[in-house]
Amino acid sequence: MNPICRVGEHLSRRAFLKGAAVTGSGLILPNWGGLAHAKSAAEGATKAKKRCILLWMNGGASQIDTFDMKPGRPTGGPFRPIQSKVTGLQVCEYLPKVAAVADKLAVIRSMQTHSPDHPDGIYHMHTCYKMSERTPHPELGAVIAKFNGDQASDLPTFVRMGSCGNAGSGYLGPAHEPFGLGRDGKLGSFSTPYLADDAEKKRAELFRFVESEFAADHKAEPFESHRTAKERAWRLLRAKTVFDISKEWPAAKERYGDSEFGRGCLMARKLVEAGVPFVEVGQENYDSHADNFVCHKANMQLLDPAYSGLLTDLAERGLLQDTLVVWMGEVGRTPGINNRAGRDHFIRAWTIVLAGGGVKGGQIYGSTDADGKDVKENPVSEGDLFATIYKALGINHRAKHLSGVRPVWLTPEGSQPLQELLG
């Protein structure tokens, strides 16, 4: 097949150009299926805009037990710190592989946020706005899909696996909605055609005939939007082999660790390589109100190979400089340890880690006091974090949209990108 697809015979050229105009990339990825697709897409992707992978620590990971250790303090807990590759950055003993790639990390130790519970925290840390506002703000993924995605691509522009955000595409609309995969990377509902290939093809051909007849004298935009989305769905179904990682997995599981989360991270790598601008992978079970240390030890043993493996893999493929990897959850956890050996939700001083995508690695931003009870310097809000992420990805963090009649901005007024992190 011609590697540069000149608009499938049935897909209107106008729709195609329009998709490209929306993204402003001028880049039309052909990708009519199969694995051949991954290669051409990767070539295209290096010229395209930056991508982002969000590793979502659902429930809220403990900063003190991971990247902001307080050894010897009453709040320190039983885990020992180990020295990472970066001077001054100690991490938990259960993150040895992450320690070895710490030169890629920018650790923000001074997150000071405003939504202390799960649904509101998940919303807030995916949109940088408070849930109670009731404006339908889009998630990070939808924003990146809109600005850095290519609607003409075969693949969805916003993919997520596992427990993730709860806001969806909000005021950006269905074109940027999340496309969910199962925890194991399996395609979600309604992605398996009930027709055999050639029956599907014949049916599609009849559909296109009907549409072209109707389109001859019906020019209103919604009709075209309907057709374009239908074609996208069909292209996705044809390209869905990209979601099959069974061939890569045996070799990759050494690196990523043999876990669902590890598979998710490999999938994320494969998808950004294929041009998907945003992938979110959720890891479960961080909400350790009881037995915090048992929980965290178990989680970190899965996180360590997956996170470090992802960063190494991206770097080896030359993708890391254009792929921002964000590690965060909805809240941090209390420095104080409760009487069930748990840590509760904590939003006054916690940690988020960025890597790649032009972020300068091997640095720590902000700090907390000796017991980790408060931010000592450089507090960072949700808006600042998002402004930093958007800036790293080449997106104007004050881009304006309308929600209903109301002007809204990607980040709240006063949000500032953290220049130091961007190098």
Next chain:
Amino acid sequence: MRRVRTLAIATGILASLLCELRQARAAEDTVRQFIDTELKAGWQKKGITPAPRSPDAEFLRRVYLDLVGTVPTYDETVAFLSDKEPKKREKLIDKLLAEPRFARHQADVWDLVLFGRHPGNIDATRKRDGFKVWLTKQFADGVAYDQLVRELLQGEQPGSELFQVQFRNQPEEATIAVSRIFLGTQLGCAKCHDHPYDKWTQKDFYGMAGFFVRIVVEEATAGNVKTYTIAEKASGEVLFSGAAKDQQPGKKGEPVKPRFLGGTDLAEPPTPKDVKEPAPKAGTKLPKPPFSRKQKLADWVTSTDNPFFAKAVANRVWAQFMGRGIVHPIDDFQSENVPSHPALLTALAERLTAKKFDLKWLIREIVNSEAYQLAGSGAVTDALPKSFERARVRPLIAEEIVLSLRTATAFDLGSKPDEKSLNPDDYFLRHFGEPTNGQGDFQGSLSEHLFWNNAEQVRVFARRKKGNLTDQLLTSTDPWEKRVDRLFLTLLNRPAKPNEIAKFVEFLKSDPKPDARVEDAVWVLLTSSEFRFNH
């Protein structure tokens, strides 16, 4: 002599009755005519050539969807298309307006207006069957719109409570929603700061919030059924402490008097200093307060003197059928958002007030206008043309999709579905619940099309089942050409064009066992853009 006089009187009465009738008639005609006169003037001014009059088939489908929320059946389609009566459109409109389906559909439309797809207090408001029944009854009984709104705001009629329940303990949300829905005014900005480009200040916002602050939603549980009562306390004030950005922890704020939007402070007797609110107890209802703010608000909102109320609803109903509001977006009346046809909006609002807020009257006038009956075809690409020069294109709402799929495929043939199964289930709501980007622009989505393409929930309408459309086509002994025509008349409510017939016949004949082919042909038309939208 006496007889003569009686006769004269009788004739006189008759004459004056006829005259009144004629006047009423003429006055009614002027509204639909006035619509067309005003729009034509706009087209002339801008040098716009409007679309031609819609073909009968197009009008038929459009008006069915708009008035009764479903496409017509095959029989209804054929009957209308073959009817030679010159006034058949007007007659059809009258017939549909009188049907119970009209009330049901208006209830669907207004339920969406009043709650959206993500109402507040979701645990209580997710299932609204009881509310829908109540709302349907209001439309079926022809309850005037001002009365309907009064009941919604009071929440005292059994069945009406959920509107208030969605704002439980959130007087700010009630303020925003009530101002937007019933007064066409956006106060949301003024919650945190004075409105940047409109006249509204935070004082206006919290003045309105004062009418909601005393509302109490009482909950009672019997078995697993929760019921709600809307009550009101005798005391309680909104505290205002300035702009959101200047807030300090611990700063309490000053009480604000309730104030009608853009009007005067509420005149109310002073709250006695020693007022003691009865503690709410399970199973007992709060007594009515001696002075009800909620009632005062309901009176003011629905009053004929209210400067917002009539215009807001006239504009909303206009947009329901014409796509775009005369003020657009419909819920943003403000000095900088000027109406496209000011005289028309004023006339609609005044006449609607004179007609005692009879929405059915207004709907009848609008859909009888030439403007509503323009064709949906042509070169204009706007979904909602700014000068109304072509019929608007709107996606069917989830409720209409479900009913239309059932009607078009004869899904319920031979059995009467229970009312509940006519409501969209979670799958349909998820995939068709919110097809726009919030600006009213339709956006096709991947998930919608994966659902259309692969879901059993859709396939079930196309697959052969005794008596359904696919079965009828397969058991028919008519030549395929005739069956294809029937297929088009049933699903798209228009005859097939010759090249469509040829193409479909070729498709259907390409397999010696046509079951799967017929199913697929049905699927194709059901998922086409011609079916997906009202146009």
